[in-house]
Amino acid sequence: METAGTFSPDSFRLDDRVALITGAAYGIGMAIATAFAAAGARIAFNVRDAEQLRAAVDTYAQLGIEAHGYLADVTEESEIAELVKTIDHELGSIDILVNNAGIIKREPMLEMSAADFREVVDIDLSGPFIVSKAVLPDMIKKGRGKIINICSMMSELGRETVAGYAAAKGGLKMLTRNICSEFGAHNIQCNGIGPGYIATPQTAALREVQPDGAPHPFDQFIRAKTPAGRWGTPEDLVGTAVFLASPASDFVNGQIIYVDGGILAYL
Numbered sequence: 001m002e003t004a005g006t007f008s009p010d011s012f013r014l015d016d017r018v019a020l021i022t023g024a025a026y027g028i029g030m031a032i033a034t035a036f037a038a039a040g041a042r043i044a045f046n047v048r049d050a051e052q053l054r055a056a057v058d059t060y061a062q063l064g065i066e067a068h069g070y071l072a073d074v075t076e077e078s079e080i081a082e083l084v085k086t087i088d089h090e091l092g093s094i095d096i097l098v099n100n101a102g103i104i105k106r107e108p109m110l111e112m113s114a115a116d117f118r119e120v121v122d123i124d125l126s127g128p129f130i131v132s133k134a135v136l137p138d139m140i141k142k143g144r145g146k147i148i149n150i151c152s153m154m155s156e157l158g159r160e161t162v163a164g165y166a167a168a169k170g171g172l173k174m175l176t177r178n179i180c181s182e183f184g185a186h187n188i189q190c191n192g193i194g195p196g197y198i199a200t201p202q203t204a205a206l207r208e209v210q211p212d213g214a215p216h217p218f219d220q221f222i223r224a225k226t227p228a229g230r231w232g233t234p235e236d237l238v239g240t241a242v243f244l245a246s247p248a249s250d251f252v253n254g255q256i257i258y259v260d261g262g263i264l265a266y267l
């Protein structure tokens, strides 16, 4: 018979684990990378813009974090294959993948071009498929792995102006469940985090003060509708991310954890 393990705070450590966080040049990805480093992981990240890469490497250095940054677009299979090979060579094979890179395009559906819709789905849904597919073979060989998909409240809800984003993030929830089902027997856990409204560059336009000095109506809406009464910060997400990357979550698989100050329960 199985015996219950003894709880230890070490179950939340990530010592010597190699973590790839996509798009971690700032915002949520950088906060997660910083927390993973504090928990003992070796950090790799990729972005698609050389200028952004240089700035991010500097920021990590100022934070005292040795983060290995690479240029690679999550939608380009050949660049991702090369990235995974390079990380394997320089840091060791990837134990933890966070599919964080993403974009949003806010347009009413009838004004949204098919090209814009496809671009969002390509980055936010096909990207996680491509990167996950590239890291899974080594995880299978090793007999363990953690994949964390950064989903959204839009994995559950629709709203005017986010047709592509909601379609992609809803799909990402199901990709999460599929990876869990297909690879759980290899001791690979794939879970998602659904952030609420988080103050990052992606949402900056929704918080802009109006020309008359009034708060943005969406800012007021979020403060009114979120039981916590405020926007989230990237740091609000990191406890859940460390948990899902650590041995403490080894029997958690295929789940989406919403970290949203309670707004999804209230809307």
Ligand code: NDP
Pocket: 022, 023, 024, 025, 026, 027, 028, 029, 046, 047, 048, 049, 052, 072, 073, 074, 075, 099, 100, 101, 102, 103, 104, 123, 127, 150, 151, 152, 153, 194, 195, 196, 197, 198, 199, 200, 201, 202, 203
């Ligand atoms: P940011 O826009 O601040 O950061 C996203 C990062 O991903 C940027 O560095 C961006 O680079 C990069 N990226 C975009 N496309 C690619 C690509 N094709 N290949 C490589 N890197 C790419 O976003 P957040 O930190 O706000 O969001 C991170 C994740 O969390 C996203 O998936 C987002 O959808 C999700 N999320 C965010 C919420 C929020 O309120 N902020 C709420 C719910 C979910 P570039 O500048 O080149 O585009």
